[in-house]
Amino acid sequence: MMELRHLRYFRAVAEELHFGRAAERLHIAQPPLSQQIRHLEEELGVTLFVRSTRRVELTPAGQAYLERVEAILDAVDVAGLQAQRVAEGRQGTLAIGCVGSATYSLLPRLVRALRQDLPELDVSVRGEMLAPAQLSALISGQIDLALLRPPVGGAEVVVETIRRDRLFVALPEGDQRCAGESVDIDELRDAEFVTHAGQGRSVMNGILASICAAAGFVPQIRHEVAETSTLVTLVAAGLGVAIVPEPTAALGVAGVRYLPLIPGAPTVELAVARPAGVPSPMIEQVLTVLRRVAADDH
Structure with missing residues (x-):
């Protein structure tokens, strides 16, 4: 029965065109290699090599067979490498x-x-x-x-x-609370808020409610949105203020000022x-x- 090792034996001989060198490359003795190639030829029913005392040459059938064998062995090698990469978590x-x-x-x-x-x-x-x-x-x-x-x-x-991210207040440029270096939660008692969707759909909505409750008031929510980009855009349009994690500033919407929320420098x-x-x-x-x-x- 033909096995992958027979194809590897054949490729080595076809590339070396010398049984001795091919045997050394494969780390096997020459007589077993010659025997395996003969068995392969018998199984295929074709002559793959022309042998003489001075040289070994591929027959036309051998040359055609080599092209297919190289593709098969290359595919097997690639499959093995891919399996290893997947097993290692790299693919x-x-x-x-x-x-x-x-x-x-x-x-x-x-x-x-x-x-x-x-x-x-x-x-x-x-x-x-x-x-x-x-x-x-x-x-x-x-x-x-x-x-x-x-x-x-x-x-x-x-x-x-x-x-953990610090909580900031996003304010429209020109808002009077932009004058300082931070915003106290008490300064937001009368503010209108833009926030993420409520009713359990957003953690930040719950955080806003908790922070305001701890300060003794209920936030006046003017707009609820699903996306942070929309929230910041509405703040830039002057439609309210928002309490956001510090990395929100990376969004870079013009017309918005971000200041740390105090007291206690809360984080999320x-x-x-x-x-x-x-x-x-x-x-x-x-x-x-x-x-x-x-x-x-x-």
């Missing part, structure tokens, strides 16, 4: 979901780092996803990793905090969530890169 397809503020700061740096460290990874991203939508996509397998704001619950996922976590269970080698590789990029980002 595959990865989908990442990302909360709005990190979409414009951490995510671009992460994708660049993945392209450099894991160039054979096919990465797709879904930015501007609120936490509940990310969790749903993660559990259903639509995304492999979620970058979101805790709290995140459920036995279906594993959550790891990768950094950014976490990565993945499906529960032992992570795949690919996920482990990506998490290593993500942790480094998140640490460098601060």
Whole structure:
């Protein structure tokens, strides 16, 4: 029965055109090599080599066979390397979901780092996803990793905090509160807010309510939006103020001023969530890169 080793034996002899040199290259004795080539010819029913005491030459049939054998062996070698890269987590397809503020700061740096460290990874991203939508996509397998704001619950996922972001106030340029270096929460009692969607659809909406409640007032919400880019655009248009994570400033919308929120310099976590269970080698590789990029980002 023909095996891959027979094809490798044949290619070595065809390339060396010398049984002795081919045997040395294959680290086998010459007589068994000659015997295997004869068995191959018998199985194929063709003569692959013309042998003489002084030289070995490929027959036309042997030359045609060599072209096919080289393609087969090259494909086998490539398949083996690909399997190794997949097993090591260096090749595959990865989908990442990302909360709005990190979409414009951490995510671009992460994708660049993945392209450099894991160039054979096919990465797709879904930015501007609120936490509940990310969790749903993660559990259903639509995304492999979620970058979101805790709290995140459920036995279906594993959550790891990768950094903490300061909370800032986004103000329209020219707002009287832009005159200082920070904004006290008490200065926002009479402000109209632009915020992310409420009713449990956005962590930041809950954070806004908690911060204002701790200061003794209920925020006046003028607009609720689904995307951070829309939120900042409405602030720039003078339709309200917003409490946002510091990285939101990376969005770079003209007409908006970002100032730290006080007192207490409150912060909000950014976490990565993945499906529960032992992570795949690919996920482990990506998490290593993500942790480094998140640490460098601060």
